[in-house]
Amino acid sequence: LSHPLHTQLSDRLHIKGGRIVNDDQSFYADVYLEDGLIKQIGENLIVPGGVKTIESHGRMVIPGGIDVNTYLQKPYHGTTTVDDFYQGTKAALAGGTTMIIDHVVPEPNQSLLTVFEKWHEAADNKSCCDYSLHVDITRWHEGVKEELEVLVQDKGINSFQVYMAYKDLYQMTDSQIYEAFTFLKGLGAVVQVHAENGDLIAQEQNKILSMGITGPEGHALSRPEELESEAVFRAITIANQVNCPVYISKVMSKSAADIIAQARKRGESVAFGEPITASLGTDGSHYWSKNWAKAAAFVTSPPLSPDPTTPDHLNALLACGDLQVTGSAHCAYSTAQKAIGKDNFTLIPEGTNGIEERMSIVWDKAVAVGKMDENQFVAVTSTNAAKIFNLYPRKGRIAVGSDADIVIWDPDKTNTISAKMQKSALEYNIFEGMECRGSPLIVISQGKIVSEDGNLHVHQGMGRFIPRKPFPEYVYQRIKTRNRVMALQGVSRGMYDGPVHEIPATPKYTTPAPSAKSSPAKNQPPPIRNLHQSNFSLSGAQIDDNIPRRSGHRIVAPPGGRSNITSLG
């Protein structure tokens, strides 16, 4: 290991008497850890002498949580979130999360690589748990492509986020999204989307402000959930067009989640949905709080839905597999920072807390009420994230050879969430007063006990950057197969040699882009010209053309084989 080891922590650990819970099964076994890796699993393990032993008394031993969405260094108008990589990862570990994936957010005019390095450095200095980085593409242009290649091939980044909201700032047009998806798919990356219709939000914000509504309720009123589901639908449509996987970050509403579930059921899309701690644990009715500071604390985008049945619905979809992973979207701005928008809700910096509470909230809202079993709990808090982002089975599983990131989970322990007790530097907590069943007893990160009975044993910079390779199987296996079977082919016809109407030279009524870009004469095998058999006839002999064919949307031709369609006539 490159980092100096903290001497108070033993390098070797023996967890005895626990019930190992992976995403596929649970079983009783002991676990032996050494050098940050799981070395042995089984009963009556032969371990060296002097090893520290943890008696888990039949409690659950689960893979450490992976928080796939954090913003621990997000700048806003010259200020930065109060939870940096140190504060944030401390909170993560306290909650049972042993790895985070943070978003790098360049300004639209900045180089992705430069900003990535900045984030990397900050995290290396401060992070207490393993981490990886998503890079947000805040502007689409030719130069970005090279940087993306470098990031994927040399820097260990395999996930990028694009924005459909934040008009005139981060927002991309449908054409740009199409190009970005096409390009990222070629690199084997996971395409993440912040899905909200930014054009309509801008219009609604104008309307709401002009009505004199300036408080945080305006945030929710100007971003109704329909605009979220619309964008989700559009993102999935575009992804299907280019046969690209799509990952919807921050699923906040029932309707958006339903769109994802439907798309997955249709089988055409490889789509993933990520609800966050806040959307699973609370709702948007608080935007109407008379306490401005409280209402502003809930401001995030897409906003929490004012529909109080939302958390239940999202937990149910998470339990049945329609939604796959959970993040926190932890982005902590103090009340004073939020107050930048005290006279105008559009200026309130966006973000809610949830990095520490994520695992407990999923347990309490889904497992403790009988929606979800413990294996699915592991899947949605850790395993699926590891699979999607190509970290599996190094992360997300208790198996020999995997990283020794392990949590001993107590399903019966009840905690009351309070800003006074939290590790975050925030002075509020949006889950204030919530009683949660289920919490970590012992957290082991890189083979070391980092949290025991609520006491943290961490130091800044002990976390490592975990590089990720492109083309995760979980995401790209189906895509690769589809690429092969979906080859399109033209119909080989005799050349049309009938009369052609003359038209004026100025082509006014066509789509200029395609005609400008490629000449139709290109790439085409010269058709055989047969004047006696031109296949062209005026009015008639079309009766027997109605041969039924299969009902797919795409007409595919088997590679190298004959197309069914071309034999139609």
Next chain:
Amino acid sequence: MSYQGKKNIPRITSDRLLIKGGRIVNDDQSFYADIYMEDGLIKQIGDNLIVPGGVKIIEANGKMVIPGGIDIHTRLQMPYRGITAVDDFFQGSKAALAGGTTMIVDHVVPDPGASLLEAFERWKEWADEKVCCDYSLHLDITHWNDSVKQEIEVLVKEKGVNSFLVYMTYKDLYQMTSSELYEIFTFLGEFGAIVQVHAENGDIIAQEQARMLEMGITGPEGHVLSRPEELEAEAVFRAITIASQTNCPLYITKVMSKSAADIISQARKKGNVVFGEPISASLATDGTHYWSKNWAKAAAFVTSPPLSPDPTTPDYLNSLLASGDLSVTGSAHCTFSTAQKAIGKDDFTQIPEGINGIEERMSIIWDKAVVTGKMDENTFVAVTSTNAAKILNLYPRKGRIAVGSDSDLVIWDMDAIRTVTAKMHNSVAEYNVFEGMELHGAPSVVICQGKIVLEDGNLHITQGMGRFIPCTPFPDYAYKRLKTRRQMVVLRAVPRGMYDGPVSDFSSLSRGGTPAASARTSPTKQTAPIRNLHHSGFSLAGNPAHQGAPTEETPIRPAGRRIVVPPGGRSNITSLS
């Protein structure tokens, strides 16, 4: 309202007509009664009517008597790159009458940048000169600015136009952005107009077209490959979202695929005011023909959105029409000759778009929906005539057989069988996309403006005998619900003490947030909140829990997306914390 004196109409047929022994079929009921017509209006309905002597009598012999069809979507004589669709208002309306349609609504397509009013007058002139049946006009909005707004106001208030079409496709030509759509919907909603949408995602289509051409696919199959039905469904979804935001009724023209139709029916179930219009072609045939080896045939099917290659589509759309999820039918009749289509012989993106269907529409629906037992005769009347009349605000003048209504009616022979062929049809196009199809149900007599225009298979018409029928805004069928909702949905700010805690220093560069919003509206515009320093409601790291456990006190509200405040009443929400 009488046509008389307008033109020299030869008195081919009598002015007074009595239909005896027919079964009147309206959208709500069917009953046996005689009908007496005079001066182009229905004067009496009942048994043993007392009528003047010398009246021409038509014996219906128990056949159905239905309101004449209304084809709500035609593009006759449409100009395209210096050519014109081969069916002009004469040929087109002749074909309409032959098929049992007594009124058409044609689309005016101004060039982007051109005056809407001028285009409207030009179309009206063309139609007045040639059209054989009554007609109205939709205006297509092909660009958006302030002068368009003024013209729309004139069109609605003075010219009798109540429906406007916007395009979500044809990038860099007609296509509107989401922001523009929002503005247009808001604007048209205020004037009580019907917003029609051509729903396809033009951005993605442009990308796909480029990809197809690059792959060397240049034939008509490229048309459908570059416009998969998902792009139609996506645009329908987006249009519905925008209409719902702006509280405006929405009309989707040319519903061509199952997925697009599904989106519409889902939205209707959620309470959106949205109407879907499948067309003759999508109800009767499918997009497999784009792969025909006969280029001319394949090109004949080119229209946008394209016919779906899924052969189960027509059946599905007929079912949704029968269940009321889709509301009206048009033909989108827009015929180009094969020579005209051949402009795109080397590049499918250049093929002029449009298919026939004005003559076949009524028979197709009868054959595909009524004969198969999907639909009853009353719904048949609803989807071919009544619903269109309601949307256009012409009901009950059109779309119903009732005393006082226009005497546009059809004696429908449900047992007649015709085989569609280009050799026999009234269109001048040399192909017919329904070629060879055997259809049950045909008009045996068609009466338009109280005159027999079709009898024994012979048409009795003159150019220009049709009239322009002005439409008025705010049709109840579309706007009644919306008017109520507009009263209901009042957004209110939460009255709060002013925030007086610390505020972070921040750079004034407006980098975050939406610049448009902050630029346009000054936050000081609001009514001054009461400043109470002693009771600011703000506490640092205090005990928010003591201010009420949010999870327990959350009042139960309906799960709707809008938080509404009853007019004048207290909001549940402001009493939260």
